[in-house]
Amino acid sequence: MAKKVILDLDTGIDDALALAYTLGSPELELIGVTATYGNVLVETGARNDLALLELFGRADVPVFIGEPHALAKDSFEVLEISAFIHGNNGIGEAVVPDAQAAPQEQGAVDFLIESVKKYGDELVIIPTGAMTNIATAIKKDPTFAENAHIVFMGGALTVPGNVSPWAEANINQDPEGADIMVRNSNDITMIGLDVTLQTLLTYEETKQWRALGTPAGTFLADATDYYIKAYDTTAPHLGGCGLHDPLAVGVAVDPSLVTTLPINLKVDTEGATRGRTIGDETRLNDPVKNAKVAVAVDVERFLAEFMERIGRVARGL
Structure with missing residues (x-):
């Protein structure tokens, strides 16, 4: 039986690739997409989600609009670097017609809470943008934190961040939310x-x-070429673009793709290291570890699976 998933996206080129990866994975059943902010405004993200679901032949998947800004802020503006990497429209300036469908009237947070209550262990939530929708669900319903299974793209434990020496972009959007x-x-x-x-x-x-x-x-090639070109400028030593969000989906399909370290995490919310993901020293000796952090990946196997799954969607199968 397929594993039910919700994608919490700030779509975003690598979010678009994560969406395609999900739709190309027979092991997964996408029950909804919740929109967040980060690479784009939340409304732009929802627009992209609906347009891409239609392009990929899955206009039946509902899209829910989430929280528009970080817990500690009153508004959100797209960072210049985000617009440079993902384009002003979030998808590398690739042109995709508006979808026929509209976002659901129900909000993302209520959909997340309701889905965890309904499906429990059958469901995995995959956040790949700011963690505000997840944090808001936790604050609104304590049973959500107890019962949700979450595989998120974000953070940096053993390497530097990508928006500061400490902070990774998704965590940096809402350190308070990520910490919760x-x-x-x-x-x-x-x-x-x-x-x-x-x-x-x-x-x-x-x-x-x-x-x-x-x-x-054509869309996948155009958007991803834009992304690679941005990486050629910002991180020329890599020689390509990182598959951030798709790897989170890959691990939801097959956890054996990565080696993980059991740990209790925290996110720094103050001072120079704001946005840093690191072990929580107050829970260091707690025998129960609520988090697993991926520290190694089977690159060859993941890339083969990535190309196979994205290929199904690109071919229109």
């Missing part, structure tokens, strides 16, 4: 820069999608 999530959730797996920057895509792979001549294949 990592301290209170019973079951979380962190897929951070430690592993995602080892999973790289190059122009060689995007050529394969473009050669298919399908609308989905």
Whole structure:
């Protein structure tokens, strides 16, 4: 039986790839997409989700609009670096028509809470943007933290951050929200820069999608080429773009893709290290570890699975 998943996306090029990876994975049943902010405004993210679901032949999947800004803030503006990496429209300036469908009237937080109550252990939530929707669900309903299974893309434990020497971008959007999530959730797996920057895509792979001549294949190639070009400027030493968000989906499908370290985490919310993900020294000797942090990844196997699954969607199967 397929595992039910909710994607919590700030769509975003690698979020679009994570969406395609999910739809191309027969082991997963996508029951909804909750929109958050980060790479884009929450409304832009929801627009992209609906448009891409239609492009990928899954307009039946509902989209829910989430919280518009961080817990400690009154508003949100897209960072200049985010617009540079993902384009002003979030999807590398690739043109995708607006969807026929509209977002659901129910909000993302209520959908998340309701889904965990309904499906319990059958459901995995995969946040790949700011963690505000998750933190708000935890604050609103304590049983959510007890029962939710979360695999999130964010953080950096053994490597530097990508927006400061300490902070990774998704955590940095809402350190307070991320701290609530990592301290209170019973079951979380962190897929951070430690592993995602080892999973790289190059122009060689995007050529394969473009050669298919399908609308989905052309979109995936155009958006990802934009992303790779941005990486050529911001991180030329890598030689490709990191598959951040898709790896979180990959681990939801197959946890054996990564080696994890059991730990109790916290997120620094003050001072120079604000946004840092690190072990919680006050729970160091607690025998119960609520988090697993990925510290190694089977790159070859993941890339093979990634190309196979994205290929199904690009071909329109």
